[in-house]
Amino acid sequence: MSVMDPAPAQISTSGRDYFATLARWKIWEILFWAALAGCYFVPEMDRMLMSRVIIWGLFAMSLDILLGYRGIPSLGHAVFFGTGAYVAGFCGKYGWTEPISALFFAMAIAAALGWLTGKLVQRVAGVGLLMVTLGLNLILFDFVLRSTDLTGGDDGLQGIVIAPVLNMFRFDIYGRTAFWYALVVAFILFVAARILVKSPFGLALIGARENPRRMITLGAPVEGDVSRAFMIAAALAGAAGALLTQTTQTVAPPTLSFQRSADVLVILIIGGAGRLYGGFIGAIVFILLQDYLSSISPVYWYFWIGLLLVVIVSFFRKGLLPSLDALLQRFIKRKPDTPS
Amino acid sequence: MSGIVLETRQMHMAFGGLVIFESIDFALRQGERHAIIGPNGAGKTTFVNLVTGLLKPISGTIWLDGQDVTRQSPQQRVKSGLVRTFQINSLFKALNPLESVMLALLERDGLGRIAWRKVAAEKHQIDEAMALLARFGLADDAYTLTDSLAYGKQRLLEIVLALALKPKVLLLDEPAAGLSTQQGHEVFSQLANLPGETAILFIEHDMNLVFQYADIVSVFAAGSMVLQDSPENVRKSPRVREVYLGA
Numbered sequence: 001m002s003v004m005d006p007a008p009a010q011i012s013t014s015g016r017d018y019f020a021t022l023a024r025w026k027i028w029e030i031l032f033w034a035a036l037a038g039c040y041f042v043p044e045m046d047r048m049l050m051s052r053v054i055i056w057g058l059f060a061m062s063l064d065i066l067l068g069y070r071g072i073p074s075l076g077h078a079v080f081f082g083t084g085a086y087v088a089g090f091c092g093k094y095g096w097t098e099p100i101s102a103l104f105f106a107m108a109i110a111a112a113l114g115w116l117t118g119k120l121v122q123r124v125a126g127v128g129l130l131m132v133t134l135g136l137n138l139i140l141f142d143f144v145l146r147s148t149d150l151t152g153g154d155d156g157l158q159g160i161v162i163a164p165v166l167n168m169f170r171f172d173i174y175g176r177t178a179f180w181y182a183l184v185v186a187f188i189l190f191v192a193a194r195i196l197v198k199s200p201f202g203l204a205l206i207g208a209r210e211n212p213r214r215m216i217t218l219g220a221p222v223e224g225d226v227s228r229a230f231m232i233a234a235a236l237a238g239a240a241g242a243l244l245t246q247t248t249q250t251v252a253p254p255t256l257s258f259q260r261s262a263d264v265l266v267i268l269i270i271g272g273a274g275r276l277y278g279g280f281i282g283a284i285v286f287i288l289l290q291d292y293l294s295s296i297s298p299v300y301w302y303f304w305i306g307l308l309l310v311v312i313v314s315f316f317r318k319g320l321l322p323s324l325d326a327l328l329q330r331f332i333k334r335k336p337d338t339p340s
Numbered sequence: 341m342s343g344i345v346l347e348t349r350q351m352h353m354a355f356g357g358l359v360i361f362e363s364i365d366f367a368l369r370q371g372e373r374h375a376i377i378g379p380n381g382a383g384k385t386t387f388v389n390l391v392t393g394l395l396k397p398i399s400g401t402i403w404l405d406g407q408d409v410t411r412q413s414p415q416q417r418v419k420s421g422l423v424r425t426f427q428i429n430s431l432f433k434a435l436n437p438l439e440s441v442m443l444a445l446l447e448r449d450g451l452g453r454i455a456w457r458k459v460a461a462e463k464h465q466i467d468e469a470m471a472l473l474a475r476f477g478l479a480d481d482a483y484t485l486t487d488s489l490a491y492g493k494q495r496l497l498e499i500v501l502a503l504a505l506k507p508k509v510l511l512l513d514e515p516a517a518g519l520s521t522q523q524g525h526e527v528f529s530q531l532a533n534l535p536g537e538t539a540i541l542f543i544e545h546d547m548n549l550v551f552q553y554a555d556i557v558s559v560f561a562a563g564s565m566v567l568q569d570s571p572e573n574v575r576k577s578p579r580v581r582e583v584y585l586g587a
Contacts, residue, residue: 014470015438015466015467015469015470015482016460016463016466016467018438018482018483019458019459019460019466020458020460022458022459022460023458023459023460195455195456195457195458196455196456198458198459198460199454199455199456199457199458199459200442200446200451200452200453200454200455200459200462201452201453201454201455202455202459203439203442203443203446203459204443204446204447204452204453206432206434206435207432207435207440207443210432210433210434210435211430211431211432211433213394213430214426214430214431214432214501215443215447216394216414216415216418217392217394217414217418217423217424217426217430218418218443218444218447218448218501218505219415219418219419219447219448219505220415220443220447220452221415221453222415228453232455
């Protein structure tokens, strides 16, 4: 196993301890969230950019539930992000300005769409799944683009108003409220996702990823679980979309473009799937790099992203986080041999 | 004579034009230790796949505990106590034996959809999983990745997963395949220790195991059941010799 999930065989003898150790918060996890919060206090920090990083991290984490834990690839995950973003946008435009309840509402709508998508694809596997999710993405994108009366088409929704969070914190141009709002929501949803992946249901998802036929012969409702996984992932993606709308007070078709679906997949692959943090690590690398590269060359920055993807997938296979983890693990194992 | 727990009536199966079973009538009684033997291609594994619901018969019916389950999903049949193992190990490679057995126990006890508390909270199931693994000599391997377990231990885990579900009817597809003679006997003596009312149906090629542990033997050949009798009679039967040797 790994530093992230220490092999409890060495620590414990009973099965109870094993599962307890798996679920325990590790020191590096606390450090990670503390460091993310600490970014706020760094002078000259672009807080709008950091809140974008957090939102993308949450979005990639939602895909991780599907891809990393259940083993379902999706090329249309922006459908749920975009749904959350537009629902939050409509709320803000038509008078439901309170952000937290609107966020829940956006999550609920995205979850319903996710559940339906799950129903549709639960018998499809592999390349077929990629095609169906991609198709759904294209349908929704075109619908939003063409329904100019409803969505403002290419220009996006105009006149979105978001009330201060808790009636106290106004969204300001420096991104102060945006940063904390995004961070707190992302953290709460991360904790929920973390409980989920360590729960019996999380174990069942991993079981179905490893061997769906065997899960069926153990009596597990494997197809129903696909819908449930889609529903949960969609709710989380919808929350990320709603956060983006609320923190920027704008929403436009790119939030549900195919490009966005591809980007979130790239982010998750760069960071490493199957451990929740991969999405956040990937988002930090991807969004900061995107920001930096597009400031030097607004046209060619995808060249570098492409190169990065090729390098990471060729040399790190499973993404940055697992590779880093394996490296640390080797270092720790070697340590007792080296004389101090 | 105790009651029939599993029955097929005029079960017919074909893949395209290839007929596997013309019509099979088969009955398994409570507490029976029933072996299916037959040459390769006799349809033994297909029979298990049909009974467990992984395949659907073209016609005919399948009965479990007096209920027609022909249209039931594999999951529903598992819930009614019909459990199987696979001929080729079919396990969870990236999970360890403890986690794998937990999957079975959580599904059996209807806890598999719990998403709001950690697995560690299911203490009874964890203790039961450890006890099951210990019974089959897998306690020391409880935390080893299944993929890196020796083949024999993977075979044992395959059986532990089935037993974890507390089956009424247990279908074992070549449980001793790939095991040493001694390991094979260990597996079967463990199975002999199961509660007396559990009906066991096993496909097996090792005749020593068949004749030692079965009370009744069915011989499958070329899509039909050619003989069903006690081990002694099957051993003596010229029909069986003919089926196997083609003489």
